[in-house]
Amino acid sequence: MDSAKIINIILSLFLPPVAVFLARGWGTDCIVDIILTILAWFPGMLYALYIVLQD
Structure with missing residues (x-):
């Protein structure tokens, strides 16, 4: 898992639309x-978690 995906997962917890x-x-x-x-x-x-983890 790369750092961009980890940042996106964290963002999905706090700012889902972003x-x-x-x-x-x-x-x-x-x-x-x-x-x-x-x-x-x-x-x-x-x-948001579903979308981010689906990619």
């Missing part, structure tokens, strides 16, 4: 994560 943006760019995944994070932080964090 982690998704860095992993996938601005698109559907980022918009979904922003909405999930606004509604409740925990689902946004889980979704």
Whole structure:
């Protein structure tokens, strides 16, 4: 596991939309994560971890 992935995992815990943006760019995944994070932080964090670990 490289350092960029570790930083992305840490970001997904504290700033989920930023982690998704860095992993996938601005698109559907980022918009979904922003909405999930606004509604409740925990689902946004889980979704961000899913996206980051999927790559």
